[in-house]
Amino acid sequence: MHYLFTYGTLQDLSIQKQVFGRTLAGIQDVLYGYRISLEKIMGKYLVIEKATNKESKIEGIVFELQDSELLKVDLYEGEAYKKIKVVLKSGKSAWVYIRA
Numbered sequence: 001m002h003y004l005f006t007y008g009t010l011q012d013l014s015i016q017k018q019v020f021g022r023t024l025a026g027i028q029d030v031l032y033g034y035r036i037s038l039e040k041i042m043g044k045y046l047v048i049e050k051a052t053n054k055e056s057k058i059e060g061i062v063f064e065l066q067d068s069e070l071l072k073v074d075l076y077e078g079e080a081y082k083k084i085k086v087v088l089k090s091g092k093s094a095w096v097y098i099r100a
Contacts (some may be wrong), residue, residue: 019072026064030059
């Protein structure tokens with residue numbers, strides 16, 4: 001099992017059905033030390049980046065995924081994003097996608 005911290009399109013139920021074939025149940029959490037970039041991927045998709053201010057935060061939703069589902073997210077996010085491990089406010093270690 002993996003935790004995935006989301007802050008954008010993967011919170012959309014129709015996108016979840018498209019990517020996973022089901023909707024996901026998640027919990028709110030916070031990622032400190034990152035911010036939403038002013039530059040969007042392809043001009044419309046949110047992406048996060050490391051912030052200079054450690055108090056910067058992103059509020060998002062954490063989902064529990066199986067190995068096969070995490071691979072589906074890799075395909076969905078594509079080459080514009082890369083996956084990194086972070087520690088959330090809750091103490092959970094989670095994957096998050098940032099600018100590649």
